Amino acid sequence: MARGQVKATWRKPAGMFAILALILFWVVVVASFSVQIGALPVLVQALVYVVLGIVWIAPLKPLLRWMETGRWRA
Structure with missing residues (x-):
């Protein structure tokens, strides 16, 4: 393989x-x-949705x- 070439793997499509x-x-x-969540006060709803919107990112690393x-580990 020449320098600078990247070998394609199945991990990237599977990861996507x-x-x-x-x-x-x-x-x-x-x-x-x-x-x-809809039964909560509006500000609490906003906080819940912000937290839930960030939490899903944790397993991505x-x-x-x-x-x-x-x-899987560094």
């Missing part, structure tokens, strides 16, 4: 599908609690590392 599946799963989970290096 895993990210999409994670987002879909998270949307379904959050939407299933929408009635309970190891997944992105695996996509790039093939290892």
Whole structure:
């Protein structure tokens, strides 16, 4: 392999599908609690949705590392 060439792997497409599946799963989970969240005061709702909007990112770091290096841990 010549210098600078990158070998294509199956990890990146698989990781993309895993990210999409994670987002879909998270949307379904959050939407299933929408009635309970909707009963809260507006400012609390905003806080809950902001926190839930950030929490789903946590599992992405190891997944992105695996996509790039093939290892789950540093």
